[in-house]
Amino acid sequence: MKIVVLVKQVPSVSDIELDPKTNNLVRIGAPSMLNPVDMHAIEAALAVKDAAGGTVTLVSMGMATAADAMRDGVAMGADGGVLVSDERMAGSDTLATGKILAEAVEKIGDVDLVFTGRQSTDGDTGQIPPAVAQRLGMSLLTYADQVSVDGDTVKIVRHNGGVETLEAKLPAVCSVTEKANAPRSATIRGKMNAKKAVFDTWRLEDLGLEASAVGKAGSATAVSGVFAPEKHAVGVMVEGADEEAAVHELIGKLVADKVL
Numbered sequence: 001m002k003i004v005v006l007v008k009q010v011p012s013v014s015d016i017e018l019d020p021k022t023n024n025l026v027r028i029g030a031p032s033m034l035n036p037v038d039m040h041a042i043e044a045a046l047a048v049k050d051a052a053g054g055t056v057t058l059v060s061m062g063m064a065t066a067a068d069a070m071r072d073g074v075a076m077g078a079d080g081g082v083l084v085s086d087e088r089m090a091g092s093d094t095l096a097t098g099k100i101l102a103e104a105v106e107k108i109g110d111v112d113l114v115f116t117g118r119q120s121t122d123g124d125t126g127q128i129p130p131a132v133a134q135r136l137g138m139s140l141l142t143y144a145d146q147v148s149v150d151g152d153t154v155k156i157v158r159h160n161g162g163v164e165t166l167e168a169k170l171p172a173v174c175s176v177t178e179k180a181n182a183p184r185s186a187t188i189r190g191k192m193n194a195k196k197a198v199f200d201t202w203r204l205e206d207l208g209l210e211a212s213a214v215g216k217a218g219s220a221t222a223v224s225g226v227f228a229p230e231k232h233a234v235g236v237m238v239e240g241a242d243e244e245a246a247v248h249e250l251i252g253k254l255v256a257d258k259v260l
């Protein structure tokens with residue numbers, strides 16, 4: 001079984017800076033980490049490998065530092081990874097990112113199963129799994145709370161108001177949630193493998209893509225503005241000696257604020 005896991009490096013802080021000119025996240029210099037739910041995607045892939053054999057290859061599109069996120073995956077037990085990194089990809093929206101990642105999976109070749117996280121903590125669109133599946137012509141199963149592979153069939157269970165059980169023939173793309181499993185801890189051997197891991201780095205030419213197909217030129221969307229959410233005043237708790245006193249106090253406050 002040839003398994004690929006798409007993993008993304010995301011900022012590890014909530015107070016990320018935005019470039020006022022481009023409206024993009026300032027990623028250079030920002031502390032970062034492996035997108036948390038991607039650890040569940042790696043675990044799902046390793047569980048399939050444990051049961052059916054094969055290889056688990058991580059693929060990440062991002063800056064050179066994305067290799068650090070891939071090292072976390074190798075420490076868990078992934079066999080290796082490919083970093084897709086090219087300054088001409090900067091500014092790619094989900095359409096362009098999906099195109100790039102699909103080309104990388106295509107170049108790896110004969111991939112049976114692609115696991116992803118359900119959503120990233122920064123972009124947060126959940127559009128990459130369908131974008132990649134559509135480009136590769138693979139079946140798509142999303143938001144899996146449970147995953148199992150039986151022969152050439154991948155089965156998932158997801159909770160979507162009710163309980164859905166879905167299955168698809170391989171090759172397929174499957175996005176998983178945090179409920180899908182408990183990611184295994186890194187072993188000492190895994191950590192040593194991660195430390196010395198060397199990842200191939202693919203640029204546009206390696207994927208046979210033109211510069212016009214990626215980055216801003218290859219994107220269908222543009223961020224027209226960004227703003228911080230409006231801060232609301234903190235509420236006031238009215239506590240009286242008893243309910244009646246509290247109601248009187250509340251009425252007094254509402255009268256004072258000219259609400260009544």
Ligand SMILES: Cc1cc2nc3c(=O)[nH]c(=O)nc-3n(C[C@H](O)[C@H](O)[C@H](O)COP(=O)(O)OP(=O)(O)OC[C@H]3O[C@@H](n4cnc5c(N)ncnc54)[C@H](O)[C@@H]3O)c2cc1C
Pocket residue numbers: 006007008009024027035037038041059060061062089090091092093094095097098101115116117118119120122123124125126127128129219221222223
């Ligand atoms: C106009 C515009 C400009 C942008 N410019 C930039 C930019 O310059 N640099 C930049 O980094 N982002 C940029 N982005 C954000 C970028 O498009 C998204 O982060 C990216 O397309 C992934 O979407 P998402 O984060 O919503 O992923 P989701 O669809 O929410 O992620 C789901 C899963 O897909 C996989 N995945 C997602 N992204 C990657 C990835 N890069 N590599 C491997 N696996 C992945 C992971 O498994 C993840 O859990 C831009 C977005 C827009 C709209």
